[in-house]
Amino acid sequence: MCISFTYAQMPVQTQKVSFDDTYQMEIILQLAGNVEIIATDRDNIVVTYPEFVTLETMKNGDILTVKPMLWSKHMVDQESLALNCKFETPMDLSLAVRTVSGNVQVFGIRGKLDLHTQTGYIRLHETTGQHYVRI
Numbered sequence: 001m002c003i004s005f006t007y008a009q010m011p012v013q014t015q016k017v018s019f020d021d022t023y024q025m026e027i028i029l030q031l032a033g034n035v036e037i038i039a040t041d042r043d044n045i046v047v048t049y050p051e052f053v054t055l056e057t058m059k060n061g062d063i064l065t066v067k068p069m070l071w072s073k074h075m076v077d078q079e080s081l082a083l084n085c086k087f088e089t090p091m092d093l094s095l096a097v098r099t100v101s102g103n104v105q106v107f108g109i110r111g112k113l114d115l116h117t118q119t120g121y122i123r124l125h126e127t128t129g130q131h132y133v134r135i
Helices: none
Strands: 012-018 024-029 035-040 044-050 053-060 063-070 085-090 094-099 104-107 113-117 122-125 131-134
Touching (some): 024 035, 035 094, 044 053, 104 113
Parallel strands (some): 024 063, 024 094, 035 104
Antiparallel strands (some): 012 044
16 A cells, blocks of 8 residues: 655656666655655656656666755745655665655665665565665
8 A cells, every 4th residue: 555745735747767777776855855665567767746846867877866956945835845756666676765854665665775864754565675774
């Protein structure tokens, strides 16, 4: 059972990212926000995130780094600053997730997991492989 962090009242956008030659994805959230990662049978990565955010991606060898970033530093409504993001990825992908403040949920991933949140919880559902969790 998946419970999505993406809230219905917040406008969102979706972006597909190529999975070619990618064995590890690193997700870095520098503001408060929740991360939900769901394993799929797709051969690409689909990211759903708030429309006030831009998605910065960088590939270094076989590692894909994804940083959701605010496009405006002048956001007035602090509640809307939560960078709640959902990632749909191939199930054999290894993941490193870093959040400042927020929850991390991972569903069905079989690769190595390195998960860190300064405040929040981390939940693993039907995952296998090595897990390194820091809260």
